[in-house]
Structures are given as C-alpha cells and as structure tokens.
Amino acid sequence: MTTAATTERQSAASYGFADLPDLLSLMTGAEKHGAAATSTLDVLWVLYDRVLRVSPDTVDAPDRDRFLLSKGHGPMAYYAVLAAKGFLPADLLTGFGTYDSPLGHHPDRLLVPGAEIGSGSLGHGLPLAVGTALGLRARGLTDPAVWVLLGDAEFDEGSNHEAVAYAGAAGLERLHTVVIDNASATHGWRGGIAARFEAEGWSAETVDGRDHEALYRAFTAPHPGRPHAVIARVEPKNA
Amino acid sequence: MDTVETMRDRFIDITAGLLDTDPRLAVVLADISAAGFADAAVRHPHRVINVGIREQLLIGAAGGLALAGLRPVAHTFASFLVERPFEQVKLDLGHQGVGAVLVSASGSYDWPAGGRTHMAPGDVALLDTLPGWNVHVPGHPDEAEALLRHAAAAGDSLQYVRLSVHSNAYALPVEPGRFLTVRQGNGPVVLAVGPMLDAVLMATEGLDVTVLYAATVRPFDAAGLRAALGGVADVVLVEPYLAGTSANAAHDALAHLPHRVLALGVPREEHRHYGTIPEHLAAYGLDAAGLRRRITDFLDHGRTA
Numbered sequence: 001m002t003t004a005a006t007t008e009r010q011s012a013a014s015y016g017f018a019d020l021p022d023l024l025s026l027m028t029g030a031e032k033h034g035a036a037a038t039s040t041l042d043v044l045w046v047l048y049d050r051v052l053r054v055s056p057d058t059v060d061a062p063d064r065d066r067f068l069l070s071k072g073h074g075p076m077a078y079y080a081v082l083a084a085k086g087f088l089p090a091d092l093l094t095g096f097g098t099y100d101s102p103l104g105h106h107p108d109r110l111l112v113p114g115a116e117i118g119s120g121s122l123g124h125g126l127p128l129a130v131g132t133a134l135g136l137r138a139r140g141l142t143d144p145a146v147w148v149l150l151g152d153a154e155f156d157e158g159s160n161h162e163a164v165a166y167a168g169a170a171g172l173e174r175l176h177t178v179v180i181d182n183a184s185a186t187h188g189w190r191g192g193i194a195a196r197f198e199a200e201g202w203s204a205e206t207v208d209g210r211d212h213e214a215l216y217r218a219f220t221a222p223h224p225g226r227p228h229a230v231i232a233r234v235e236p237k238n239a
Numbered sequence: 240m241d242t243v244e245t246m247r248d249r250f251i252d253i254t255a256g257l258l259d260t261d262p263r264l265a266v267v268l269a270d271i272s273a274a275g276f277a278d279a280a281v282r283h284p285h286r287v288i289n290v291g292i293r294e295q296l297l298i299g300a301a302g303g304l305a306l307a308g309l310r311p312v313a314h315t316f317a318s319f320l321v322e323r324p325f326e327q328v329k330l331d332l333g334h335q336g337v338g339a340v341l342v343s344a345s346g347s348y349d350w351p352a353g354g355r356t357h358m359a360p361g362d363v364a365l366l367d368t369l370p371g372w373n374v375h376v377p378g379h380p381d382e383a384e385a386l387l388r389h390a391a392a393a394g395d396s397l398q399y400v401r402l403s404v405h406s407n408a409y410a411l412p413v414e415p416g417r418f419l420t421v422r423q424g425n426g427p428v429v430l431a432v433g434p435m436l437d438a439v440l441m442a443t444e445g446l447d448v449t450v451l452y453a454a455t456v457r458p459f460d461a462a463g464l465r466a467a468l469g470g471v472a473d474v475v476l477v478e479p480y481l482a483g484t485s486a487n488a489a490h491d492a493l494a495h496l497p498h499r500v501l502a503l504g505v506p507r508e509e510h511r512h513y514g515t516i517p518e519h520l521a522a523y524g525l526d527a528a529g530l531r532r533r534i535t536d537f538l539d540h541g542r543t544a
Contacts, residue, residue, distance in 0.1 A: 062308065110336050116306070118334055121326060127296045128331055131267075131303015131311075138265055138285040138309060159327075162293035166300075169291075 015084035017045050017212075023080035026093035027103075035235040039182045039209070040149065041077040043232050046215045047147065047178075048085050056086045059114055065144050066132055068117045070125020071151040071180065072106040079103050079112075087114030123157025126150060126177060130163045133175040133227075145174050152181040152193060161196075167227045168200030175227040176219070177202075180209060183236035197229040206231040246383040246402035247272065247344045253384050254312060254342075255279035257391055258286055263310045264391060269297040271315040271344070298324045301339045302331030305395065310340070312391065317343035317359035317401065325365055333369055338395035342387065346403040347480050347505045348520070352513045360481045360505040363456065366399055367484065373415065374457035375400045376433035376479065381410035382454050389415050405434040405479065405516055413454040418463040422450040427473035427538060428464065432456055432485070435477045435525065442530035446538070448475075456485055461492035472498035473541050475534055477525070481505055501537040503530065 015023075020041060024033050047067060054064040069078050076096070083090045088102075095101030102111035106120025117128055129148035136144055150160065167175050179193050189196070194204040203223035207214040209232030218230045251272060257264050258279050265286040266276060273280075273289045280287035286309075290296045294315060301311035313320065320343045321328060332339050347360035366372045373396060377383040383402055390398035411419055418430065422440065426447040431439035436452050443450060449467050453460070456478075464474065472493050476485050482504030489500045505523055512522065520526045524533055 108334075118330070121330055123295075124299060124327070124330055127299020127327070128303040128306065128335070130296065131300035131305075132307045133303070134285070134288055134300060135265070135304040135307025135309045138304070139307065141307075159295040159299065162290070162296040163299070166290050166293060166296055 017049070020045065020077070020080050020084060023083055023090060023093060024076050026090065027076045027079065027096035035182070036237055037074060038077055039180050039234045039237075040071070040074070041080070042210050042212060043149065043178055043180060043215060044077055044081040046212050046219065048081050050216055051219045052147065053144075056114070059087070062139070063141055063144050066116050066129075066146045068119075068125045068129050068132070068146070068148040069107060069115070070117075070119055070129075070148050071122070071154050072119030073122075073151075075103075075105070075107050078107065082112070082114050088112065122151075122154040123159040126160050126163040129175060129177070130167050130172065133167075133172045134170075136174065137172075142174065145176055147176045147178065150177060150179045151184065152179055152189065153184040153186070155179060155189070155193060155196075156185055156187075164197060164202070165200050168197070168202050171201070171225050172227045173223065173225055177227070177229045178219075179229065179231045181231050181233045184238070192231070194229065194231045202227045202229050204229040204231065206233060208232075209234040244380055245404050246377060246380050246406065247404075248275075249380040249384050250314070250342055250387055250400075250402060251275035253387055254391075257388070258283050261310070261391065263308070265304050265309045265311050267297055267301050267304065267311055267313045269294050269315045269319065271319075294319045294324045295327050298327035299331045302327070302335055302337060305332070305337035305339055306335060310338070310391065310395070312340040312342060314342040314344070316345040316357060317362045318345070318357055321362040321365055321399075322359055328366075329369055333371055333397060338397050340387075340390045340398045340400065342400045342402060344402045346401060346405070348516055348523075349404045351515055351519045354513060355509055355511075362401065363399075363478075363480050364484045367457070367487075371397045372457055373398045373455070375415065375455045377402065377413070377454050378407040378433040378436050378452075379410035380406065382413045385413060386415065386454060401433070401480075403434050403479065407434060407437045411452055411454070413452075415455045416458050416460060417455075418451040418453050418460040418467070420449065420467060421452045422448070424448045424450075425469045427469065427471065427475060427541070428467045429475040429477065429534065430464065430485075430489075432476070432478040434479050438520070438525065438527045438530055439477050441527035442534060446535070448534075456488075459485060459488035459492065461488070464489065464492045471541065472496040473538070474498065475501045475537060476503060477530060478502075478504040479525075481507065499537075499541060501533070503533060
C-alpha cells in the first residue's frame with residue numbers, strides 16, 4: 001500500500017496537517033473519512049502543533065502540559081496526531097484494534113505512548129483533569145496547562161457537571177476544556193454548552209471547530225483566575 | 240459515650256499530622272468529616288480538598304491527584320465512597336495504573352436509625368471484583384492508626400481502610416497481611432474480622448476452637464489459616480460486612496483439603512428496622528448468643544457427618 005510505504009519513510013518532524021488523512025487510512029483502510037471520524041482532527045492538530053508544551057522527549061517531565069482525551073470513542077484522529085508528532089511510530093497504526101497492538105478502539109494510557117489517561121467510558125476525563133490540575137498546583141507546578149477533550153454527547157454524563165461546578169468555584173486557572181460539538185447529544189443543550197460553563201464561573205468561547213486560526217485564538221485567550229472552555233462546533237453527526 | 244474516641248476521630252488526627260510531614264499526601268473529601276480537617280486545611284490549603292457533595296468527582300479527582308504524583312486519601316461514608324462511584328474506583332484508579340487510600344466510615348450498620356441508604360455491607364465484596372486492592376478492617380482506634388499509617392506510606396498501592404464506630408475493648412498488635420492467633424485450641428478455626436472479635440471470644444468461651452483475628456482481609460493470610468488448622472479443616476468466618484465475602488478466599492486457602500466453611504456476616508436481605516447497633520447485630524445473628532448458637536450447630540453437624 002503506497003500510503004504505508006510513504007509514511008514509513010517520513011520522519012515525524014515532516015508530517016503536516018495534510019498528511020493526517022493518510023495516517024488515518026493506515027487504521028481505517030479507507031481513502032476518505034466522514035465527519036464522524038475526523039470531528040476531533042482539527043482541534044487535536046492545533047493543540048499538538050501550536051499549543052501544548054509536550055513532546056516525545058518530555059512525556060514524563062513533571063512540568064509538561066497534559067492533554068487528556070476524555071472522549072475515547074473514535075480515537076483514530078488522536079493516534080494519527082500522536083504519530084505525526086512522533087509520540088508513536090506510524091507503522092503501529094496498521095495494527096489498530098488487533099490483539100498485539102497497543103492501539104485499541106479506546107486508548108489505554110499504560111499501552112499508548114503519550115496518552116495521559118485511559119478512556120472509553122464517558123465522563124471520566126474532566127474529573128481526572130480537575131484532580132491533575134489540583135495535584136500540579138499542590139506540587140507548586142503552576143505553569144503546566146491541563147487540557148481535556150470532551151464530546152457534546154459525553155457532556156450528558158453527570159460526572160462532568162460535578163467537575164464543571166467545582167472547578168469554577170475553585171478557580172482552577174490552569175484547567176482547559178475543549179468540547180467537540182457535533183450536535184450528537186440526544187436531547188441537545190438548550191441555551192448552548194458554553195452557557196453551562198459560564199454559569200459556573202468559567203471563561204468560555206464557541207468557535208468553528210474546523211478553523212485553525214479561530215481555534216488557536218480561543219485556545220490561547222487569557223482567562224485570569226478562571227478555568228477556560230472552548231466549544232468547537234463541527235458538522236452535525238446526523239446531518 | 241460521646242467522649243469515646245472513634246476510629247474516624249483517630250483518622251482525622253493522624254492524617255492531619257501526616258500532611259505536615261509527607262508532602263505527597265493529599266486529602267480529598269466530599270463534605271463528610273470536612274469540619275474535622277478545617278485546621279489542616281488552613282495549614283495545607285492545596286492538599287486538603289473538599290469537592291462538596293460530589294462523589295464521582297471525589298474519586299476522579301483522587302485519580303487525577305495520583306496522576307500528578309501525589310498520594311491521595313479519599314474519605315466519606317462507605318456507601319458513597321465505594322458503592323456510588325464504583326466505576327470511578329474501577330477506572331480512575333486501578334485502570335489508570337495509579338494508587339490511592341480510600342478511608343470509609345459508617346460501614347455496614349453504624350447508623351441503624353439512618354436506614355439502608357447509609358449501610359454498605361457490600362463494599363468489600365465489590366472491591367473483591369477488582370485487582371490489587373488491600374483491605375483493612377481495624378477493630379480498634381489504635382489498630383486503625385497503625386493500618387492508616389501503613390496504607391499512606393505503601394507506595395502507590397490501592398488501600399481500603401474500613402472504619403467503624405463498632406470496636407473491640409482492646410487493640411491487638413496487628414500487621415498487614417497476617418492473621419493473629421488470639422486463642423489456641425485443637426478444634427476448628429474461627430476467624431474474627433475487625434470489630435467482630437469481642438463477640439467471637441464471648442461466643443466461643445469454653446469451646447475447643449482456635450480463634451484467629453484479621454484486621455487485614457486482603458491479602459488473605461491463607462498460610463496463616465492453614466497453619467492454625469487442628470485435626471479437621473473446619474473454618475468459621477465472622478465478618479462485619481456481607482456474609483460470605485471471604486468464603487472464596489477461605490475455600491482457595493483450603494483447596495487441597497477436604498474442608499468445611501461456615502461464613503457468617505451481615506445478611507444480604509434488607510433489614511427494614513431502625514434502632515441501635517446491638518439490636519442489628521442481634522438480628523443478624525452476630526451478637527455473642529447468635530454466634531455461639533450457629534458455631535455450635537456447625538461443629539455438631541461436623542461430628543455427626
């Protein structure tokens with residue numbers, strides 16, 4: 001397969017956003033991918049390419065930024081970005097979901113290089129991120145940022161709302177949430193998702209989840225004294 | 240009665256002290272016992288964390304603290320620490336490969352007037368479905384202190400310490416992972432767990448049995464149980480939580496022998512009465528009279544079989 005031969009010859013440093021579809025193809029066997037498979041792709045790319053201060057050399061550094069993939073469903077985009085950034089070799093992607101592969105249909109932090117948490121059951125990442133932000137603060141590590149990615153349907157889980165309310169009250173400034181909104185929540189969110197965060201004292205912004213400049217601006221917007229949420233809207237799942 | 244120090248009082252005292260000396264330790268609360276930690280919270284505002292009445296977050300935040308390199312101690316009533324956020328216990332601790340100390344209060348029957356909602360007789364059985372958990376069931380505040388100090392210092396392991404207002408008159412020199420011989424006989428072995436010891440000693444007065452004591456039930460001291468056996472491999476378990484919780488562990492320990500196990504503890508059926516701890520223990524057959532009747536029945540059947 002030409003894409004595999006191509007990717008094996010490339011070094012991680014040479015991958016760009018345009019190479020991600022080929023990396024996805026190593027896992028899916030398909031040449032084209034629908035919106036569902038790529039709903040997180042732009043957000044993940046902008047974070048790992050321009051925002052997160054973590055690299056394959058610093059995956060164990062105490063002062064690295066943390067990215068927690070809470071929405072563990074459909075992790076191909078995550079694995080593709082980790083491969084593109086050199087956290088894992090691209091040739092691992094072809095084994096996706098097979099017995100001896102570290103890359104499952106939900107990620108396991110004990111198996112995937114660079115993965116901060118294992119996820120799959122929804123609603124665990126944000127509470128874990130709250131604890132991570134508290135722990136870094138308790139260790140005097142006030143610089144690292146903690147990022148967690150959720151989906152709008154995952155936001156149904158009540159555990160998220162425990163975490164949103166507490167993090168706002170505690171003013172966890174180093175905590176950042178990005179919610180991929182592809183309108184897949186069965187009952188929707190009347191009044192919008194950002195309003196839930198804002199009501200609890202977060203800084204929150206809703207942007208086009210395919211617009212890299214808009215995402216970058218939202219990700220890097222100042223939010224003194226408050227945690228920050230970015231709602232990234234992409235094509236509706238059932239459109 | 241109000242002036243008697245409980246295991247929970249001791250937990251708060253010694254944990255506040257450990258926060259002063261161990262910079263890795265962090266206490267996570269969900270309102271329960273928060274007043275007791277108020278002074279410690281002033282001294283260590285970033286390591287005494289009260290998330291409010293949010294038990295999924297209690298365990299999730301403990302997991303996150305551990306991921307960030309701390310040693311979390313999470314505490315509330317057993318029903319809200321183990322049962323309500325059980326998936327968080329499974330996924331946010333063990334599955335992430337991190338450890339924690341979970342310290343419960345109220346146990347199976349500590350507040351009978353509070354009814355079923357505040358009773359968690361199934362907590363130890365639930366933890367038995369997960370790998371890696373160490374389970375301590377102290378029978379006295381001094382034992383609680385020793386086991387809490389051990390649990391806090393035990394690396395990044397998974398430790399559950401089950402505190403109760405029900406306790407024995409005297410503390411024993413407990414060691415994690417080892418059963419103690421309290422009374423030596425030639426007949427069957429009666430294993431008393433935590434607060435059950437005093438009633439077991441009364442119930443077996445004059446019987447030719449060996450009484451073992453366990454303040455740590457996981458790991459289960461299989462070698463200690465086998466070493467205590469007399470001529471027959473007859474074992475009685477007396478546990479202050481769901482009856483039969485340690486039956487599998489006892490059967491495993493005796494797998495190479497013809498053996499009998501009588502597993503006594505809190506019944507599975509809901510007991511829709513309020514009242515006091517002694518009334519509940521009597522109703523469960525876990526007071527001295529009930530234990531003696533059931534243990535002697537078991538021994539008599541062994542002789543005629």
